Amino acid sequence: MISAGPMFLTMVIKDYLLQQPSLPSPAVRVINATELAPYITDLEGGTWHRSDAQVVMWIGRRPWTWFLMGAIGLAAGLSIFHRVLMLILDRVLRKAESSHSNPKLAKAS
Structure with missing residues (x-):
């Protein structure tokens, strides 16, 4: 316009x-x-x-509105990215632990 x-x-x-x-x-x-x-x-x-x-x-x-909306969007995006990355890392570490576990200890317990 x-x-x-x-x-x-x-x-x-x-x-x-x-x-x-x-x-x-x-x-x-x-x-x-x-x-x-x-x-x-x-x-x-x-x-x-x-x-x-x-x-x-x-x-x-109000140019500060654009800045604030961008900052909120960036913070939300980084938070979601962090959570997804931690979930993936947690699954990878659990899989690695289960594949390296000692079969003799599993039978004894």
Whole structure:
């Protein structure tokens, strides 16, 4: 929504025009909506006007949220990896112990 498309164009033009004391030439101007009507059609999808856009904008205004979500994901991933690795190692060690056990001791007990 912000990196491409009409919102990006609107922000760039607004920033450019706000820096200018006046419009630099007649070639740069704000076009009236009636002049654009033959070229632009509104399909009324409106997906970027619903709650999903509000969530994206909320996260975009808070960069620490991305960091926190990444840190939590990394910690959870490392924890799961550690548990799986320990389970595999435990099974390998038990198998090694059972294959190396002394058959005479097993009969005596």
